[in-house]
Amino acid sequence: MTATDRNVLVTLRFFDNESMAILRDAGCTVTIHEPPPGANDGAFSPAELKEMLAGKQGWIVGHAWVTREVLESAPQLAVVARRGVGYERVDAVAAKELGKVVTIAAGGNAPSVADQAIGLMIGIGRRFREQHERMAAGDWTILVGTELYRSTVGLIGFGRIARQLARRLKGFETEILAYSPRLDAATAAEYGVRPVDLPSLLRESDYVSVHAPLNASTRHLVDPQALSSMKKTAILVNTSRGGLVDETALLAALRAGAIAGAALDVFEGEIDPAMRAVAQELLKLPNFIGQPHSGASTSEALGRSNVLAARSIAAVLTGTPPVADCVIVDGRAPASVSEHQGRETTCHS
Numbered sequence: 001m002t003a004t005d006r007n008v009l010v011t012l013r014f015f016d017n018e019s020m021a022i023l024r025d026a027g028c029t030v031t032i033h034e035p036p037p038g039a040n041d042g043a044f045s046p047a048e049l050k051e052m053l054a055g056k057q058g059w060i061v062g063h064a065w066v067t068r069e070v071l072e073s074a075p076q077l078a079v080v081a082r083r084g085v086g087y088e089r090v091d092a093v094a095a096k097e098l099g100k101v102v103t104i105a106a107g108g109n110a111p112s113v114a115d116q117a118i119g120l121m122i123g124i125g126r127r128f129r130e131q132h133e134r135m136a137a138g139d140w141t142i143l144v145g146t147e148l149y150r151s152t153v154g155l156i157g158f159g160r161i162a163r164q165l166a167r168r169l170k171g172f173e174t175e176i177l178a179y180s181p182r183l184d185a186a187t188a189a190e191y192g193v194r195p196v197d198l199p200s201l202l203r204e205s206d207y208v209s210v211h212a213p214l215n216a217s218t219r220h221l222v223d224p225q226a227l228s229s230m231k232k233t234a235i236l237v238n239t240s241r242g243g244l245v246d247e248t249a250l251l252a253a254l255r256a257g258a259i260a261g262a263a264l265d266v267f268e269g270e271i272d273p274a275m276r277a278v279a280q281e282l283l284k285l286p287n288f289i290g291q292p293h294s295g296a297s298t299s300e301a302l303g304r305s306n307v308l309a310a311r312s313i314a315a316v317l318t319g320t321p322p323v324a325d326c327v328i329v330d331g332r333a334p335a336s337v338s339e340h341q342g343r344e345t346t347c348h349s
């Protein structure tokens with residue numbers, strides 16, 4: 001590949017000078033198409049993406065749908081780098097078959113999401129929103145909350161973010177339970193967590209925090225039955241992906257007092273507009289906090305993730321190996337596309 005065929009498309013806001021420099025030093029020409037205000041690049045239509053990708057060898061992407069149709073329209077495209085870690089919107093099978101490399105920004109935003117999960121646990125436990133709203137209405141009555149300190153916290157999924165979170169939770173002297181496929185005893189011991197099955201985690205935890213990927217097997221992992229098996233005093237936090245929690249069931253559980261409260265950074269309504277109505281009902285509840293998928297939106301996490309994405313693009317286009325943990329599909333190599341999804345990974349930052 002020569003310097004003349006290193007054209008890179010960026011469909012993101014908050015791409016920065018440091019990452020631009022990495023691409024330019026690798027001989028890349030960069031074109032930025034920012035999404036419209038209030039939207040992310042998931043708002044771009046396949047036709048718009050195809051037009052933007054014409055003549056591009058690299059693509060740094062946020063939440064756009066990387067479909068077979070879009071990939072087939074760009075035979076010269078060698079590498080797609082997600083500035084994030086979930087890749088349920090990427091057709092990995094098509095990318096593999098079409099010989100593309102797909103990377104994620106592994107670990108780039110894990111510290112920020114772990115910080116956010118702690119904030120949401122305490123925010124609900126200490127009833128920040130209820131007290132703020134009452135004070136704004138002139139009522140300075142004190143409400144009694146619950147501590148995170150020395151509570152039992154159950155982590156569903158024990159990858160990069162959950163491991164960062166476990167480190168923080170140690171400072172609160174919590175007992176940490178973890179449910180995650182292939183979580184080995186040595187890793188559990190290293191992080192001081194107790195591996196358990198999902199029913200035990202749901203039954204025993206004061207706080208349940210979800211950190212698994214969205215796929216066919218995790219969809220509605222937290223369903224009506226799961227919610228009904230939780231303590232009435234328990235708090236549910238989901239900072240992973242909308243779809244892992246059945247939000248219709250969550251709304252019913254909160255209205256019935258089946259659990260004490262919940263906080264979501266990610267919603268089913270991000271993909272299914274019909275589910276926005278359920279989100280709006282959740283947002284009215286005093287014991288619920290919603291965030292607009294902002295877990296990774298700190299200047300630090302954006303900076304690290306921009307750099308990881310730029311390095312992946314630069315590596316592939318200059319023929320050097322990208323960071324192994326970031327590669328989820330390598331259509332140039334014989335490895336299977338499902339390998340990454342199946343293995344436990346380690347923290348980057």
Ligand code: NAD
Pocket residue numbers: 084085086087107109110113156157158159160161162179180181211212213214217218239240241265266293294295296297342343344345
């Ligand atoms: P990761 O791949 O490092 O960890 C995911 C963990 O989930 C792995 O340990 C995996 O074995 C486990 N897992 C897989 N299937 C499971 C199942 N059925 N039940 C329980 N655990 C299962 O990913 P990560 O970087 O820690 O990210 C975790 C989640 O957070 C992903 O869904 C990602 O998309 C999401 N995320 C959200 C934000 C945000 O802005 N809110 C930012 C980054 C990541």
